Amino acid sequence: MQHFIDTHIGRRLAIAELASSIGYSESYFFRTFKATFGSTPHAYVLMRRLELACELMLATDDALSDIAVRCGLADQAHFTRRFRRAFDSPPGEWRRRERLRPT
Numbered sequence: 001m002q003h004f005i006d007t008h009i010g011r012r013l014a015i016a017e018l019a020s021s022i023g024y025s026e027s028y029f030f031r032t033f034k035a036t037f038g039s040t041p042h043a044y045v046l047m048r049r050l051e052l053a054c055e056l057m058l059a060t061d062d063a064l065s066d067i068a069v070r071c072g073l074a075d076q077a078h079f080t081r082r083f084r085r086a087f088d089s090p091p092g093e094w095r096r097r098e099r100l101r102p103t
Contacts, residue, residue: 001033005048010072013045049073050086057095064091 004021005013018041019029033041049071056067068079083091
């Protein structure tokens, strides 16, 4: 399942599609997913999108708007809202701070 999500992260992923990709009904998939991954499918996909965005922000100089779309988020504003909620920092500030951090 994680591979399917990661492979299709740049586009909308509906519960029906995720469930049918492994042959489960939507309700069974939802329950099983939550028990396995500890979060709802939506929350998990969002976190994977934000993790990919973090990788791209560190590895590239791409604009935040391009990174947002590449990660399957609607636009830069949506990306910034979700990122700030998850990491208590806007993405541009996070990028600058993390790039300065010694490795």
